[in-house]
Amino acid sequence: MSEYGTLVDNHTVRFERLLPGPIERVWKYLTDAELRGLWFAAGPMEPRVGGKMDIVFDNSNIGPHPSAPPERFRKYAGPFDSKHVVTIWEPPHRLGFTWDEDMDPKGSVVEIELTEQGDKVRLVLTHRRVSGVSDxxxxxxxxxxHLAMLAEQLEGNPKTPFWEAFDGIEDEYRKRYSEK
Structure with missing residues (x-):
């Protein structure tokens, strides 16, 4: 398992992480709006297939202290939200949701699978139907x-502000994906 995601094909990326368990706790961090807001984005989620999911990002306030976004992301300095639909709801093992803002299930989708491995939980996140390598x-x-922020939360050690952790990571993926 790599600390980096992989480009499965030009329209799919996949991430695997081994996280502290138990699985019910990890599930709660995926589905509880307040806990999800600590590492990804807050917002209500109807716990059923077809349920509405509001994703309210506030990346500047994820981590132990606020941080400012890089210049090209300045418009995301404060909270912003988008609307999604739950496509998979199988607690505590599988969660899926649309990614496109028009909530179209034929658009980009995210699936998260959790599997117990002793006292750890293997998380596999797959983002499908992205528009191309740039996306x-x-x-x-x-x-x-965001997954690094989740690991820090589950370990009880939120040490890195989101934008500081994000700085330079796209360049690393650009290099990795251009080698394919």
């Missing part, structure tokens, strides 16, 4: 950073 690089930088 794959963008999504990979974001998911890479």
């Amino acid at each position: 794959a690089i963008n999504f990979s930088g974001g998911w890479h950073t």
Whole structure:
């Protein structure tokens, strides 16, 4: 398992992480709006297939202290939200949701699978139907950073502000994905 995501094909990225368990705790960090807001994005989620999911990002306030975004992300300095639909709801093992802002299930989708491995939990996040390698690089930088924030939360050691952790990660994915 690599600390980096992989480009499965030009329209799919996948991440694997081994996280502290138990699985029910990790599931709660995926589905509880307040806990999800500590590492990814807050917002209500209807716990059922077809349920509405509001994703409210506030990346500047994820981590132990606020941080400012790089210049090209200045418009994301404060909270912003987008609307999604739950496509998979199988607690505590599988969660899926649309990614496109128009909530179209035929658009980009995210699936998260959790599997117990002793006292750890293997998380596999797959983001499918992205529009191409450029989007794959963008999504990979974001998911890479958010999953690092999740690991820090689950370990009880949130030490890195989001934008500091994000800085330079897209360049790393650009290099990795251009080698394919």
